Amino acid sequence: MDTSISRRKLLMGAASATALTALPHAASAEDGDPRPHAETSDQKRRLAWWHQAKFGMFIHFGLYSAHARHEWAMEDEAIPVAEYEKFADFYKPKPGCAREWARLAKSTGMKYMVLTTKHHEGFCNWDTKLTNYNSVHLGPQRDIVREYVDAARAEGLRVGFYYSLMDWHHPDGARCQTDAAARRRFVDYTHGLIRELLTNYGTIDILWYDVAWPLDAAGWESERMNKMVFELQPNIIVNNRNKLPGDFSTPEQKIVAEEGGRAWESCMTLNGSWGYQRADDSWKSAKTVVRNLIDCARDGGNYLLNIGPMADGSVPIESVRVLNEVGAWMRTNGDTIYRSDLCQPRRSNYASFTRTGNTLYMHVHYWPGSDVSIGGLQAKALSAKLLKTGAPVTFTQDAYRLHLTGLPEHAPDSPVTTIAIECDKVPTQDNIFVRKNRPRRGVGV
Incomplete structure (x- = not known):
């Protein structure tokens, strides 16, 4: 039995079901260079686990965690380099914090993690031999990448x-943008760090590039960069932010399905910041996180949700609270995410x-x-x-409506209650059919 549905059919059906609702999003650095295309056979092989994983943890951790005023503060506040370097004195992750992150990710239902080895600030979280501006010479004087x-x-x-x-x-x-000698030095430095x-660190599953300013693909020698990456890690997947398409696209702070x-x-962030920002209290609710995860799974994508640990490596209590609630929901509903296929139905107010x-x-996120x-x-x-309970739900159905009845007055699950509906074929939805053909008073009765 063919239980597949093409992305073309999904998008055509979605147009008749509803217009997509745009999610609020902050101004992002760049979403990369998608250039949509179908996966090659090699990409299918390398991406197979990732398509099943669906849900991952992003971790932004660096000197900005000690400054506690957003990961872009060095540029946004024009902090001098010498002044910014002093934050290393307060960057003191406690031993074992990486294991706490991994346990939190696992209990939330996440299947992979992505750590900032080096953010825009230039500080390296590992024992690099190419610069002393790293976590072994400064700050914790430990290899944070190794611990991560x-x-x-250890958590699988x-x-x-x-x-x-x-x-x-x-x-x-x-200056690498305008000085050929500087470009040569900086590109060699960059390729060298990635090589390290x-x-x-053994098998690495994902390389997540970011912000290719100020060079283009030719300037970064991105083709050579990726060739090196795949020679070192034949099974790795890479994103699209080194000015090449890579294996997957990366919409930031929004949910946008790719075509083809x-x-x-x-x-996405859990509040308004990637790195720890002490004053940022705009936390997403567990319901918002679950709804975002559902929307990503519905349209065939993954959801990479960020935490920004504090300078001592501890995760803000608000993040832990939200992720614990999401994890409890995933323990009942996880298979509706991990095993999901492309899903065309989407029209509902609740x-x-x-x-x-x-x-x-x-x-059902608004229980009626x-x-x-x-x-x-x-x-x-x-x-x-x-x-949640396994209890059967009674229903009636005609050509226009599936009506499920006899439900509890209060939602049996939190923050979202799921009803599993077994159908005789791949379920799709056509609200325009209802609009055109549903009997009106005195007509078609």
């Missing part, structure tokens, strides 16, 4: 490295949808009480049940 890799593996999580090409600290980081990361079968991952084969999952409905369902419902 060991922690992720895949390992990702974030690496910012842009560098506000290196003397050639800006992909040589000294291209892999994509939405990366629910979102995912799909596995012929089973449609109705994720005793009954819920799906308009325009183009499949016959065979059975329905509440995932």
Whole structure:
């Protein structure tokens, strides 16, 4: 039985079901160079685990964690390099903090982690031999990347490295744009750092480039860069932020599905900052996080959700609270995410949808009480049940509506309750059919 649905059909059907609602998002640095295309056979092989993982933890951790005023503070506040370097004296992650991150990721239902090995500030979180501006010579005087890799593996999580090409600290980081000798030095330095990361820490699953300013692909020698990456790590996947398409696209602070079968991952913060910002209290609720995760899974993408640990490596209590609630939901509902296929139905005022084969999952985020409905369902419902309790749900269905009744007055799950609806074929939705054909008073009765 064919339980697949093409992205073309999904997008065409979605147009008739509803217009996509744009999510709020902050101004981002860059979302990369997507150039959508279908996956090659080699990409399918390397991306197979990632498509099943669905959910990952992003970790922004560096000297900006000690400054506690956003990861872009060095540039936004024009902090002199010598002044900024002093934050290393307060960058003191406690032993074992990386294991705490990994345990939190695992308990939340995340399957992989991505750590900032070097952010735009230029500080390296590992024992690099190419600069003393690193976590072994300064600050904690420990190899944070090593601790992170060991922690992720101990918890059975895949390992990702974030690496910012842009560098506000290196003397050639800006002048490389106009000075050929500076470009040569800086590109060699950059390639050398990446080589260290992909040589000294065993198998690495993801390389997550960021901000390619001020050079283009030719300037960075990105083709040679990626060739080196794949020679060192044949099974790795890379994103699209070194001015090449890479293996997957990276919409930032928004959920935007790629066309043409291209892999994509939405990366988002838990509040308004990537790095720790003491005064930022604009925390997403667990319900918002779950809804975002559902929307990514529905459209065939991944969700990379960020934490910004404090200078001692501890995770802000607000982040822990939200992630614990998400993790509790995932323990009941995780398979509706991990095993999800492309899902065309999406039109509802109080629910979102995912799909596995012929089973449609109705994720009710605003519980209306005793009954819920799906308009325009183009499949016959065979059975329905509440995932939280396993209790069967009664329903009636005609050509225009699936009406589920006898539900509890209060939502049996939090923050979102899921109803599993088994259908006789791949479920799709056509609300325009309902609009055109549903009987009106005195007509078609």
